[in-house]
Amino acid sequence: MGRDFLENKVELLFIVSVAPGLALVWWYYHKDRLEPEPLGMVVRSFVFGALFVFPAALLEIFTSYLVVLGPLVYQIMGVALVEEYMKWLALKRFIDHKACDECYDGIVYGTSVALGFATLENLFYVFGALNPFLVAGWRAFLSVPLHGLCGLFMGYEAARQKLGGAVTYSLFRILFLPVLVHGLFNYFLFLSSGIGVLMAVALVVVFWLKSMSVIKRSWSCKV
Template identity: 40%
Template sequence: MITLIGAAVAPGLALLCYFYLRDNLEPEPISMVVRSFIFGILIAFPVMILQYIIQVEWGFNSVWASSVLSAAIVEEFFKWLVVFLTAYKHVEFNEPYDGIVYAVATSLGFATLENLLYLILNGNTVAIWRSLLPVSSHALFAVWMGYYMGRAKFAGENENRRVFLLFSLFLPMLLHVIYNVIFMSAQYWMMLIIPFMIVLWWLGLKKVHLAHEFGSKNAHNRPQ
């Protein structure tokens, strides 16, 4: 059991440490990051309840409905809502990259509990596959969410804050839908998921670089 728990938790913590240590301007308080991670764990329960209601009570139980509506849209909305309500307006959210840190922490909290439940049901023989695909994909969707939240919070006079917030919500949803649709493509999923994940990592790391670049520029423009 200890091995199974370790296999479930390790990928999420490793990815969280990676993105946290990339904060080269002003690292966030560990307590805030842990809090976001715990909130991510906690929202998994209302998400599962709502998914049950959508699929069983409302009858949206087709593969497409469960993959798009009850998985991608519901999960990303709840993660976005947690980051927006608990971190976005917090005083510690004081540079653009912070959005990525808090969004990744929340998403990985959710993904870690989801991973643990999956491994309990299916065993740790799928642990490597789970860490390479579902857990890392949650983190990468969150990079987009956090990047645009950071852009929204530190938007300039000629930039539309609401547009950035909409991007922070709907782009992770779109990426999650694409990810799920790939797995619905039967025998072709392996041919599609590898290039998709490579591109997702490349674009995610590019967003990390852009957030740092925007943060450095924003820091230079602050009054001394």
């Protein structure tokens, strides 16, 4: 009975770890009002994003020394910049693909890559936690959606540049907002205080509301 309980617990933890990312990918995919992307490419972008967790984790070993510059600088430059740049490396091949011919396509691929990254990262956090169900719960409502929103803005801006005829991508415009918001979110949680958590929640809510207007603009592909 004890073994069965342990197996059921592991299965449940796995489900609650991957469900938020998959649910959000499904939601963003079905918001495509124009021409839905090939499902196989969306799946590949999700898996590709997940794989980039490993080089990000390796690079963060070296950027951990930035903590001497202060927690805010470290969270923005040592964590957020690393992770968002890794997501961009995973995303670029899908933005460059001929199938990405609408601004909302960039959102589909951007969120899929980011949520693939977030889902694998989520598994590591949840299974490594002392209270895994608590961690799975707050990450489902905060961290995973935050990653998806960063991918949304990144993908939209990259697709907008591509369809606007840009010869080369402006990485500053693609990465600035995702890195800043991701870094601030991490910093607020780092404060380990009630006000810090409230600020992190408020940041996600504001970012989510802002994303709704970006989605609407993407349907008409305004550049």
